[in-house]
Amino acid sequence: MAHHEAIFRFSTCHAAQIYRSLAPELSDEVNSRSVTTCWLEGESMLVFMVDAQDTASLRAALNMFLRLVNVSSEMMDLV
Numbered sequence: 001m002a003h004h005e006a007i008f009r010f011s012t013c014h015a016a017q018i019y020r021s022l023a024p025e026l027s028d029e030v031n032s033r034s035v036t037t038c039w040l041e042g043e044s045m046l047v048f049m050v051d052a053q054d055t056a057s058l059r060a061a062l063n064m065f066l067r068l069v070n071v072s073s074e075m076m077d078l079v
Contacts, residue, residue, distance in 0.1 A: 014076040033057035
């Protein structure tokens with residue numbers, strides 16, 4: 001079975017706040033065919049990785065989490 005993985009790194013002064021906003025979504029299993037993990041590297045680097053069994057589940061997980069990161073970042077800019 002093929003293995004698909006994507007890793008994204010975001011450099012932002014709001015990394016810790018965005019990480020905390022994503023935490024509830026990371027604890028729920030959205031799709032049994034993909035696993036998403038997220039962590040901080042230093043104070044300003046947010047990293048998230050999606051590991052999926054197929055490209056469709058990889059795409060779905062990436063769409064969801066990239067959208068969540070974008071919304072979280074936009075909200076931090078407004079505050």
